[in-house]
Amino acid sequence: MPFRRLATARPFFTLGLVVVGWLVVPIAVKTFLRASFFELTAPVTIATSYAGGAQDVWALRLHSQGELIEAGRDLTRLNSSYEFSVQQNTELQGQIARLEGLLRLPPFGDYRLEHARVARREFSGWWQRIVIRKGRNFQIPVGAPVVFSGGVVGRVTEVGALTAVVELITSPNLRLAGVVEGDTRPISFQGGLNPTFGPPRGIVEFVPLDVFASPTATKRLVTSGLGGVFPPGLTIGEITKADLGPDGLFKNGEVKLDERLGSLTEVTVLVPLNPE
């Protein structure tokens, strides 16, 4: 009878031993183990991502020729639109450069664009982190800003040999300095506590009192460029609410973020050419 009791308690005993053992392991060893695990699982993550990509390719091959022709036409239209935008951008950049020269303004920090495919999104933190398929092998540094066509994606928080982890702007662990478009006063933006698969939102603090926003008259929130991490003018989201704070000095508000942040497949890492 006592033997049977001991046999029943054995798993709990073993678990207890493991927990105690983990607790007494030095932090350096734990960090090493965590990093090793990250690096060891990276090839699996990448392989899974490639397999997913291949699956998508084969799924696309099932489309009819008519659908492909239609998609090709759409793509051509989109390309021509983008080419026009590129030309406009080039012209505007030239104007900006001339004005900067005239006003003797210091140039904004330059970045190398590193496009990367999203390898995995963490289900435990759906609106918090994604893993991209590039890491130290592409000289991606910790802290680099990450963007997509809709604006800011987040910041690189961890870099492995082949992959990197990006903290999303939808995460409450990310904070950045934004400005209302056309304004110069910095506002603190922080990701919100977002439910998985729900519409992403963030919060803003220190909003000047003369900024008014409502769901029907939103204000566009863009990066300020003052923080030194993100270049200015990148879209963060739309301020949908700004209420007077209790101290009467500022307003606090809510920001509606791009829902496409929940289905990212490609992002661009802005690698600073002259890091501070």
Added chain:
Amino acid sequence: MATDDVNLAERSGSLVESHKGYDPRIIFFYFVLAALLLTLAGGLAYQQLFKTGDYHERERLQNQRRVLVPGPRGNVYDRHGQLLVGNRPRFTVTLYLDELRSEIYSEYLRSRKAYRATGDKDLPTDTQLRQIARVIVVQRYLDQVNRITRRAERIDGKDLESHFLSRRLLPYSLIADLAPEEYARLIERLPIRSPLQVYTTSARYYPNGSAAAHTLGYVGTNSNVSAEDFPGEDLKTTTMRGTIGEAGLEKQFDPLLQGEAGGTIYRVDKDGYKVNPPLEKRLPVQGQNLTTSLDLALQRAAEEAIGDQTGAAVALDVATGEVLVLASKPDYNLAEFRKPGTIADIEARHAWNNLAVNGFWPPGSSFKILTSIAGLRRGSFAPDEAITTCTGTTRIAGHPFFCSNGLGHHGDVLLRDAIAQSCDIYFNYAGILITAEAMAAEARRFHLDRRTGIELPGENNRMLIPDPEWKKRVKSEAWFPGDSALMAMGQGFVVVSPLQMACFAASVARNEVFTQPTLVHQENRPPQHTEAIGLTTAQRAALIEGMEGCLLPPKGTARNLTMVESLRVPGIRIAGKTGTAQKTVTKDGKTGTINYAWFICFAPVENPQIAMAVAIEGDTIGEEFGGGFHAGPVASAVLKKYFAQKNRPAPLLPPVRMN
């Protein structure tokens, strides 16, 4: 004996000694023991059951701390809603020391080990070592902030120690008043869960610099912040510094502007650090806003027109008595008030005094309006009666009197022209006809002998309306006819403030005897009504025509306001009166007279809306300094701006926001 030996042998062979029955002597001790136990139990029950409240209270006082945070002050606006005084955010990077306890302790151990390793006999004491550890750790975090903000700040050890001893519950301020760029860099680069956080407080914000500085006033530091109805008054309380009005409207309306303090009650550990979450929390609430009657555009116009001169200008809304302008120069820039050296500079320039309210000067010829009213009411003269012939000079009671205006050729002047051309000889005689008592009584009717009661702290009562009784009482001298002659033209002993003369002008404009000035704006404020002056229509017409003639060429003493294009107020009829008074002063070792230039007016004549008084002090002994040429342009600048605003179409209101 043998039996005893056996018994002893038996007893010595056994270690157990047994007794049967109870020894009465032991029973006694049972009672004693029971009594002792009962005492203990009773004491315990007493302490636990009856003194629970006391112990709970002592535990509460020992383990709980209260932090009070002052509420931001309310804003001050001008009558059109333009911000005069507001609050600006003051970004401060702070360090939460309670999150650094383990780090500070590790540093303490490391420092102690390092000192011991040196073998030095003069080792720091334990308290010193702990302070060293705190400075090292805090400097480490400050270096982190320095790297982000590109500064090179160092920790002030004494300040840190003082904070640690008395304000441990509050975060320690590392750098105050961050620039927006620094604030942006910090919020973007500091980890979210860092002991370093950006904190905001409010500081007074003066968007218009020195505009209406004396009227708005300033605030000082207030350590005596109290939170009414917030529990824990008996707890040890740490109070964040607030502000209190020290001058001007900030002082007068301090109870209104003062915010409602918020508070937090924390449980603290044995080292005095707070344990989150707080037990009780109430957010601070901003104070109420104050809408003043001032018009910022007019105020600026007046101050710009006075420029570097010493003087004051006051403008009132005739109907309501609301003060539109209350300008005093020299002044000081409220936005730079706390900069080093500012106070010394203000003192050197004698800029503290609000001359509009507390600048007391003889009113000169602007007082002739009051003399005229007194004479007309008393019947001392009629508007069409020439009471004397002005040849430029006369003798009254053996003393020579001169006419300073119109080169002394006014001749048989009537009241209208005497006012318009400010004939001194006419008013010298008028004073004698009216008598000093009657002039003083008339001045008292217009409240020129007392404070106006404007909502500003420290309004002085140095104004003086003399009469024979006063001279006898104060100077022990008799009243001479010459005193009446001087008093009639606003000289001698008469002194009043620009605010009083503006009230007087507004009263004359309304044909009433008193105007109560107010600095608080009220939409649709009902017009003031006081006792009528009591002039006949013809008498009033002569008075107003004389005042209007003052601005007309060729002989009006303020004709420059009509003749000079830049000073003209187009399409507006103005009734005014100039004045120039003299005062003997000693300046730079030289004794002589300096002039005070006055101009009082109201407009439009047919429907008075605005009344003004301007007084400018001459700065050079012996300098010709007339009211028309020195005070008039200030009034002109304000009137031009006033009527330009009146004639401008109302601005389109912003669309109503539906939130």
